[in-house]
Amino acid sequence: MLTFLRTWRGRIALLLAVIGPGFITANVDNDAGGIFTYSQAGAQFGYSLLWTMIPITIALVVVQEMASRMGAVTGKGLSDLIREEFGFRLTFFVMVTLVVTNFGNVVAEFAGIASSLELFGISRFIVVPCAAALVWLMVVRGTYDSIEKIFLTASAFYVCYIIAGVLAHPDWKAAAFATVTRPQAAGIRNYGYLYMVIGLVGTSISPWMQFYLQASVVEKGVTIRQYAASRWDVILGCIFTDVVAWFIIVACAATLYASGRHDIGTSGADAAVALRPLAGEYAYLLFAAGLFNASLFAASILPISTAYAVCEGLGFESGLDKKFHEAPVFYWLYTLLIVFGAGVLLVPRLPLVYVSVLSQVANGVVLPFVLIFMLLLTNDAELMGEHTNSRGFNVIAWITVAVTVVMTLAMVLTQK
Amino acid sequence: MSFVALSELLGANVRDVDGTARGRVRDMAVAPQDHPTRIAYLIVRLADVERLVPAGSIKALGPSIRTDGDDSTWERYAASDGMLLLKRDLLDQQIIDVHGRKVVRVNDVELDSTPVNSHVLLNVVAVDVGARGAIRRLAKGVVPTFTMRALLERIPPRVIPWQYVDLLETDPARRVKLKIAYEGLSKLHPADIADIVEDLPPAEREAVFETIDEEVAAEALEEIDPDIKKSIVESLDSERAADIVEEMDPDAAADLLGDLTEARSGQILKEMEPEERQEVTQLLEFHEHTAAGRMTTEFLSLPETSVVDDVIEAMKKFEGGYEALATIYLTGPAQRLVGAVPLVKIATASPAAQLSDLSERAVSCPADTPQDEVAALFDKYNLLTLAVIDEHERLAGIITADDVITMLRHRK
Numbered sequence: 001m002l003t004f005l006r007t008w009r010g011r012i013a014l015l016l017a018v019i020g021p022g023f024i025t026a027n028v029d030n031d032a033g034g035i036f037t038y039s040q041a042g043a044q045f046g047y048s049l050l051w052t053m054i055p056i057t058i059a060l061v062v063v064q065e066m067a068s069r070m071g072a073v074t075g076k077g078l079s080d081l082i083r084e085e086f087g088f089r090l091t092f093f094v095m096v097t098l099v100v101t102n103f104g105n106v107v108a109e110f111a112g113i114a115s116s117l118e119l120f121g122i123s124r125f126i127v128v129p130c131a132a133a134l135v136w137l138m139v140v141r142g143t144y145d146s147i148e149k150i151f152l153t154a155s156a157f158y159v160c161y162i163i164a165g166v167l168a169h170p171d172w173k174a175a176a177f178a179t180v181t182r183p184q185a186a187g188i189r190n191y192g193y194l195y196m197v198i199g200l201v202g203t204s205i206s207p208w209m210q211f212y213l214q215a216s217v218v219e220k221g222v223t224i225r226q227y228a229a230s231r232w233d234v235i236l237g238c239i240f241t242d243v244v245a246w247f248i249i250v251a252c253a254a255t256l257y258a259s260g261r262h263d264i265g266t267s268g269a270d271a272a273v274a275l276r277p278l279a280g281e282y283a284y285l286l287f288a289a290g291l292f293n294a295s296l297f298a299a300s301i302l303p304i305s306t307a308y309a310v311c312e313g314l315g316f317e318s319g320l321d322k323k324f325h326e327a328p329v330f331y332w333l334y335t336l337l338i339v340f341g342a343g344v345l346l347v348p349r350l351p352l353v354y355v356s357v358l359s360q361v362a363n364g365v366v367l368p369f370v371l372i373f374m375l376l377l378t379n380d381a382e383l384m385g386e387h388t389n390s391r392g393f394n395v396i397a398w399i400t401v402a403v404t405v406v407m408t409l410a411m412v413l414t415q416k
Numbered sequence: 417m418s419f420v421a422l423s424e425l426l427g428a429n430v431r432d433v434d435g436t437a438r439g440r441v442r443d444m445a446v447a448p449q450d451h452p453t454r455i456a457y458l459i460v461r462l463a464d465v466e467r468l469v470p471a472g473s474i475k476a477l478g479p480s481i482r483t484d485g486d487d488s489t490w491e492r493y494a495a496s497d498g499m500l501l502l503k504r505d506l507l508d509q510q511i512i513d514v515h516g517r518k519v520v521r522v523n524d525v526e527l528d529s530t531p532v533n534s535h536v537l538l539n540v541v542a543v544d545v546g547a548r549g550a551i552r553r554l555a556k557g558v559v560p561t562f563t564m565r566a567l568l569e570r571i572p573p574r575v576i577p578w579q580y581v582d583l584l585e586t587d588p589a590r591r592v593k594l595k596i597a598y599e600g601l602s603k604l605h606p607a608d609i610a611d612i613v614e615d616l617p618p619a620e621r622e623a624v625f626e627t628i629d630e631e632v633a634a635e636a637l638e639e640i641d642p643d644i645k646k647s648i649v650e651s652l653d654s655e656r657a658a659d660i661v662e663e664m665d666p667d668a669a670a671d672l673l674g675d676l677t678e679a680r681s682g683q684i685l686k687e688m689e690p691e692e693r694q695e696v697t698q699l700l701e702f703h704e705h706t707a708a709g710r711m712t713t714e715f716l717s718l719p720e721t722s723v724v725d726d727v728i729e730a731m732k733k734f735e736g737g738y739e740a741l742a743t744i745y746l747t748g749p750a751q752r753l754v755g756a757v758p759l760v761k762i763a764t765a766s767p768a769a770q771l772s773d774l775s776e777r778a779v780s781c782p783a784d785t786p787q788d789e790v791a792a793l794f795d796k797y798n799l800l801t802l803a804v805i806d807e808h809e810r811l812a813g814i815i816t817a818d819d820v821i822t823m824l825r826h827r828k
Contacts, residue, residue, distance in 0.1 A: 063543035074617060074619075075619060080510075080617075083508050083521065084508050084509055086507060086534060087507075088523065088550065088553045088554070089553065089554060091508075092554060162621060221643055221644070223618065223647065315523060315545065316519065317518075320616075329493075
């Protein structure tokens with residue numbers, strides 16, 4: 001009994017030591033855009049899209065696990081590996097599209113920050129500049145350890161949505177049943193339904209997450225010896241993330257869908273407003289606070305992760321331990337992403353929809369490259385040694401990548 | 417003599433003695449055992465196989481490469497044993513820029529072509545790490561060569577001469593074959609080596625510490641970030657780790673071993689020389705954040721009856737760090753600490769001068785003094801070194817100012 005306890009204590013200590021990168025990355029996945037998509041999915045189709053959660057979790061785990069394993073085995077970032085194995089031109093192309101799509105995401109995150117605090121009556125002309133300054137300072141002044149702690153705390157705040165889901169008094173049995181049953185054929189033939197499925201997949205697996213996850217595994221200094229625990233970090237993170245997503249869908253399904261409000265508007269903040277009369281004041285507040293937390297969280301990670309990926313891939317000096325004049329491209333890229341990402345929200349009547357369309361198109365272009373590169377890299381024995389993908393894993397991984405790529409391209413092509 | 421870039425030659429058509437295009441250049445090889453910079457072979461992809469075209473048969477470079485050989489003189493390319501392949505091993509890879517003291521990524525390789533006896537000799541002269549190489553590779557095949565050359569002229573070059581390039585190669589067997597040493601790197605200041613190593617991926621870090629001189633490795637290791645330091649030592653085999661730890665200051669060695677698991681530090685201690693092992697083991701017993709945990713046991717102390725000449729002799733035999741010599745300590749009966757002589761006084765005194773005449777009051781503290789008080793003593797008395805004494809007032813070790821600076825910087 002004592003030895004049993006001791007081994008478990010040892011394992012938990014080991015897990016706590018490596019937890020972070022996988023958990024954080026998976027959670028940032030539920031950003032402003034993600035929350036809106038889940039809310040809309042619940043409002044429009046009720047519980048009938050819950051079946052997507054399990055396959056999406058599996059896909060997310062498969063992809064993230066590859067990134068995390070590559071980081072632990074090679075000690076190099078994803079963009080470093082792409083550059084070393086696929087040459088300068090492809091790297092350049094991937095990096096430029098990555099900047100475009102990430103810029104769109106940064107704008108979306110700041111929009112999420114602005115709209116969530118506007119629900120509390122604070123003007124965006126105060127919120128957005130403050131948030132931008134906060135993000136900039138936190139990353140430039142913080143160390144890896146301190147930032148990780150902040151981010152892990154932010155991850156815990158996603159519990160907001162779970163509570164909101166409970167407050168919405170859903171039909172638990174129906175929701176649980178819908179999660180594990182196969183989708184109905186009639187639904188699949190519905191164009192809007194299919195579009196929403198694609199949206200859910202698209203919001204779950206994005207290119208920047210792979211760069212960020214691998215880079216933070218490297219920065220944390222996780223090696224292959226600790227990797228078994230690191231894999232759990234990824235798996236638990238993905239599960240938690242999709243549990244949160246599940247509750248968002250359920251909350252909206254139990255209230256909005258049930259009372260016939262199938263269209264919630266255009267943002268996560270609209271979802272909160274729509275919930276207010278149906279799910280009550282607390283659910284409304286939790287949704288608004290959750291959105292603020294998620295948007296700020298993602299806004300802190302996206303610009304810095306982009307700057308690292310681009311500079312490493314293209315061979316510019318990078319790193320927060322460098323001075324501004326030693327790594328000018330790195331700091332400028334980081335700063336400009338924040339300044340412009342936040343700045344466009346303050347320009348009245350700017351058609352932000354174009355930024356979002358451009359970002360999604362760039363995402364659709366770059367995601368297939370990134371995922372296929374990842375599969376090729378994780379199968380490269382010279383690079384990964386004995387830690388290449390197993391055959392079974394490869395089957396799942398190729399299917400996941402193929403489905404994701406097809407769906408992402410479909411989303412781009414059906415863009416209105 | 418003129419410059420040509422690797423990226424311009426890759427993919428170029430190779431013509432045989434009859435002028436027929438036979439294949440395209442896939443890579444270029446240097447054989448470092450024969451010549452450190454000269455291109456020995458072109459690796460050419462023919463319709464069916466890859467062949468090694470001896471660089472000696474190149475007649476002219478241009479849009480295509482003319483040679484005076486053909487299949488019969490071109491061996492089949494099997495393995496790259498003992499060859500450095502410029503595209504595979506260098507292009508897009510990281511290297512150490514010894515002159516600029518940092519890790520950089522290669523955008524292109526600059527070669528120099530010199531006509532000799534109707535043939536062309538190719539030598540590697542530099543690696544391009546700037547925008548020029550990057551743009552050349554982006555624009556290749558899109559912009560006409562002539563326009564591109566004119567355009568590139570306007571971009572200021574950022575190149576690293578070949579002699580300042582240290583290649584990263586993690587396979588020790590291959591490193592020996594290719595004669596790749598960290599020659600440039602090991603000549604740098606240990607603190608600069610530490611900075612560079614921190615920027616490298618783990619496998620490369622390990623490779624550096626397996627290769628460079630133990631003494632240099634020890635000094636560099638002392639300067640490296642504690643977490644990285646720990647992972648490097650864990651990855652080295654115990655014998656090599658012990659060799660490096662022996663060369664470290666005993667206090668730094670004790671700090672390092674204290675951070676490792678007991679099993680691991682035990683293995684390393686077992687491989688160490690008895691004398692060094694004993695010193696380090698003693699220090700390991702002290703709490704890290706006290707005077708004793710910070711002190712080194714390598715210092716110079718002489719009986720108070722000694723003269724200046726004796727100090728000079730003792731210094732010649734001294735094996736510890738120079739910073740420990742800033743103050744010479746004097747001991748009286750029962751090894752008790754009685755005085756301290758600054759190095760400057762010894763340098764300016766006559767060889768026969770009595771040390772007791774030069775002596776000042778020695779500032780000391782007990783072994784269990786907390787490190788904050790240690791720092792306060794340095795500040796108050798403007799010390800370069802501080803004596804640490806045991807319960808019998810015997811000199812146990814000294815703390816040097818550089819250790820205090822490190823301690824203050826790392827305190828959170």
